[in-house]
Amino acid sequence: MALTSTGLLVVLGLLALAVFAALVLGRPRLRRRGAQMATRAVSVLVLNVLVLSLAGAALNDQFGFYVSWSDLAGARSPVTVTHHGASARKAATAALGHGVDVGGAFSAATLAAGRIQHLDVVGTHSGVHAPVSVLLPAGYSASSSTRYPVIEALHGFPGSSTSWLTGMRVQQALDGLVASRTIRPSIVVMPQINIPGNIDGECVNGPRGTPQVETWLAKDVPEYVAGHFRVDTRRSSWAVAGYSEGGWCAAMVGLRHPDVFGGDIVFSGSFQPEFTRAYRPFGTTTPARYDLIRLARTAPPPLAMWVQSAKPDGYSYPQTARFLKAVRAPLSVTTDLLKTGGHREPLWAAELPTALTWLAHNVPGFAA
Incomplete structure (x- = not known):
């Protein structure tokens, strides 16, 4: 029975009522006075434990202090890893169509020198016109038959298409894991998500006449990448990742477009737009x-x-706890819950190798 389930509250409540009723009725009735007093004392102790447990469970249910039994058991650990829902591999490999669409015949992008490319992309479906930065694997060649998995990485607010290269240090983290043969060489695609650039638009498709950013991220950017770079288009080779506002965006885009993305990485994100x-x-x-x-x-x-998420993070943790309580299969969620820390980029950058290692071990397209 889950720590945050309604069933736990019901069971504790019924047990407390049963023990209370037994005390009121003087049950069980024993002949020896000493045994009877000892039994009543134990019953009172059990009743108090049940009442305190019920109160603690109710408070935890409301405020999300602990999201699972393993989180409770590791209360003094700096990091608690929990799992909710289905197995990650099963979720990442479920058949949901053919994967990323290629919007036309393949046309290799004209690349400048170096692994980092800065592109100007116009979304054919959303109409969004914005910069997209791309980190290519070492040795990438448009003429090669090798096809790479893709991570679409979303920045926070304020931020830009290069934020993952600077603050998150994604190139250093990825190169280190590739060198240790932990993860396959991958393409990292970093689109601008705040459109116009000074607006925290939460990556949504607004009403007619407003930016259609969800379509930009879930359809236009993947189609452009698949049409111009040597990538594997299967969903088990695509992941979306983000931090802060980009964490919300990554969660939203992944959950609403699982036919495109098999994996999803969320750093201190929310689960409702703010x-x-x-x-x-x-x-x-x-x-x-x-x-x-x-x-x-x-x-x-x-x-x-x-x-x-980090428990002191007032933006992310309360919604994360509510989200985890709601998770059901076939969705799979693995958590990395920090007991200290807050809402800041150095914390997320330090956790990035852990997230990429999880990706390699659970989403087959990224396995080394």
């Missing part, structure tokens, strides 16, 4: 399609997720 006063595309009511907690409970897709 718009600022400067941009509220839906007014005061956000469409239900962007409630990922509800989605995980009512229509979970087969997706392998790795979710990191």
